[in-house]
Structure formats: structure tokens, C-alpha cells
Amino acid sequence: MQSRGLEIVVGFFVCLGIAAVFILTMRVSDLADTGGIEGYTVTAAFSNVGGLKAGAPVQLAGVRIGRVTDIRIDNTTYEAVVSMRIREGYELPEDSDAQILTAGLLGEQYVGIGPGAARESLADGDRIKITQGAVILEELIGQFLYQMGNRGGE
Amino acid sequence: MNAPRQGIDAVANSLAELGRSIFFLLRVIASLPSLVRKPRLVIEQLYSVGVLSLVIIVVSGVFVGMVLALSGYRLLVDFGAEEALGTSVALTVVRELGPVVTALLFAGRAGSALAAEIGLMKATDQLSGMEMMAVDPLRRIVAPRFLAGLIALPLLTSIFCVMAIGAAGGHLVGVALLGVDAGAYWSGIQENVEFGKDIVNVFVKSGVFGVIVTWIAVYQGYSAPPTSEGVSRATTSTVVLSSLAILGANLMLTAVLFGEV
Secondary structure, three states: OHHHHHHHHHHHHHHHHHHHHHHHHHHHOHHHHOOOOOEEEEEEEEOOOOOOOOOOEEEEOOEEEEEEEEEEEOOOOOOEEEEEEEEOOOOOEOOOEEEEEEOOOOOOEEEEEEOOOOOOEOOOOOEEOEEEOOOOHHHHHHHHHHHHHHHHHO | OOHHHHHHHHHHHHHHHHHHHHHHHHHHHHOHHHHHHOHHHHHHHHHHHOHHHHHHHHHHHHHHHHHHHHHHHHHHHOOOOHHHHHHHHHHHHHHHHHHHHHHHHHHHHHHHHHHHHHHHHHHOOHHHHHHHOOOOHHHHHHHHHHHHHHHHHHHHHHHHHHHHHOOOOHHHHHHHHOOOOHHHHHHHHHHHOOHHHHHHHHHHHHHHHHHHHHHHHHHHHHOOOOOHHHHHHHHHHHHHHHHHHHHHHHHHHHHHHOOOO
16 A cells, blocks of 8 residues: 555656646746737737837736737838737727837836727727837937027027 | 876876766666666656655745745835836746756755665665676666656756745745735736746756756766765765756856847
8 A cells, every 4th residue: 555655646746747837838938828818909000119029018097908919010111010919808999099108117118008089999900090109218319409409509 | 106197097087987977877878768667666766756855845946936026026126116026036936046946956855865875775785686686777776766857857846936936935925925916926927938938948957957966866876885985975976066067057058048039
């Protein structure tokens, strides 16, 4: 009987190890919420996405409603087209706007959705028309310096 | 005796030792297939190598996770970035601390026991007794222990990582005690830990460390002088050598696995 106890303990150990492997892959890593979120995909074209990456959150009023699935370049307009997967249950008015924001001073970039007022909701494959790209710090500083220079000249 | 001659001898001796250990490793690997017919031997060793190491791995995983969360929080809160706590704990554990600390503990807990056991078997003539009965001690004694160590270490490493990141370790201190939002903790982890890079890295590293630790342990035990002093030396040098080898190999593995990007 002692050998049977041993087998049970070893079996338990291996199960525990495999459970840990499973948790690591499914809960801890990025596999956790890519595959199979129920929802629909909308796209938005931005002049500049800054540091936005696939996997970044999509937020409405600070609440996470989806994630960025893909970023690519539109070859005719040279804009970045961002695809976003919005979770089932979140309806967005058709004239909503999208902008790329930064969480805090050092935080990651995310897409913030501002709700519009239209009756119709965005459906799968629709495009958000009103967009604002990422704020590039260097451009801001450049503008600031330019304005300062103009003011000095007057 | 003149000094240069002695130096050359010492180098030649250590090279010969390394060569012998590599031949030994190859013979052990060659005898692994014979274990298919005797899985019982491996199960017994899995108990002594894996199950008996479980407590120390779980306890140290929990405490390492707690300390990381605590010190990480103190650092991040100054920048108002305590939301990144989960990311910092998870990446530290998964990339470096998990595999390395587990392997070091494994060397101390299981590697030393393996070396002492095999060394003592040799000192008490059990190994030569087996040879006389036409039982190959390499197949009967060494190979099951090697394979068990190889299986146990990746499993123990995963358990360590889950303990350190999860509800008892980093999550307990970060979320329950310091008040980081649980959603931010987990979503930060899930966004920044990549399966293809970070999780695969856990298994690559722990697999390599498993080979290193058990190889050093069984070789040191098997080649120990058959005296009580020889056994004690084999045990000590198992822990010392495998700790150094783990740290060295970790540097190289990190350079290779996270080198580009």
C-alpha cells in the first residue's frame, strides 16, 4: 500500500506542475485575452499612432471596453489604420470619436473613445471617422518654441 | 617539482575531469531509453526529487513575490505608476528570478541529496555489487535520477512563478495590502508577458538548469572517492558548482533569448 501512496503523491505533484504551466500560459501571458473575445471589430485611421501597440486597451470613460488587435498603414492615404476589438455588450454611437491618449506621464498609450450622439450604433467592420492621433512631445515643443520666437519678434 | 609543470598538470587534470563528466553525461543519456520499461524507478525518484522539494519552492515563491511587490510598489508609487506593479513583478519573476531561484534551491535541496546518495552507494560498494550482479548502475541508479530531475525542475519552476505572481505572493501584498487595483494588476501582466518569449523562456531556462544541476549532482556522486570525506566533498561541490553554473548559464540564456528586439 505504501507504493500506492507514493504513486498518488507523485501524480498529485505532476498535476500541480501542469496546473501551474496552464495558469502561466492562460492567465499570466498575453494569450489570456486575445483569442475569442465575443465582440465586434471597428477601425479608425490616425495620422500618427505614436507608441500604440497591438494589445493596447480601448477605453470609454476610463472603462476598458476592448483592445487594439492590429495596426497597419493605408497605402493610399499613408495613415495608420488601427483595428479594435470591442467587447460584446458595449454599443458605440456611429459618430463617436477616437483619440490616442497616454495613461499618466510615463504610462502606456491607449485608444480613448468619446461617445457621439447618433442613434445608430457602430457595427462590425465600421470605421470611426473623427480621430485624433497621438500627441508627439517634440512637435509640441517645436510649436511652443516657434510661438515664443514670434512673440519675441513683435 | 617545478611550478610551471604543476600548473600544466592542474589544467590537464581539470580538462580530463570535464571530459570524463561529458562522457558520463552521454552514457546517462544513452541509457535513458531503457527507462521506458521501468517507469516505476522514475516515479520513485520524482517523489524524492520533486515532491519533497515542493514545500521549499512554494514557500520561497510566495516570499519572493511578496518582497518584489513590496519593494516594487515603493519604487513605482513615487512616479504614480503603481498600476505597473503587476507587470514589474511578473516580468522579474518569469524572466529571471523564477528559473534561477528555483534552480538554486533545487541544487541545494535535491542536487545535494542526489550526490550524497549516489556517493554513499559507491562508498558502501552497492554500485560494484550491482555490477557484479550484471545490473548496470548507470541504468538502474543514475538514469532515473537524471530524468526525474529533468522533469521535476520545469514543473517546480512553473509552480514557483505562479506562487510568486499569484494570490499568495505578489497579488496578496500588491492588491490586498497596498491597494493596487486587481484589474490593473492582472491586465498589466497579461498585456506585457508574451507567451512566445517570456513563458517559453521559463521552460527553456528551467530545462537547461535541470540538465546542469542533475548532471553535476549525479556525476559528483558517481565519481566521488569512496570515503566519508569524498562523499561530503561531492555534496559540497555539487551545490557550489551547480550554483555557479546556473548563474553563468542564466547570463548566456538571457543574452540569447532577450538579445534581439
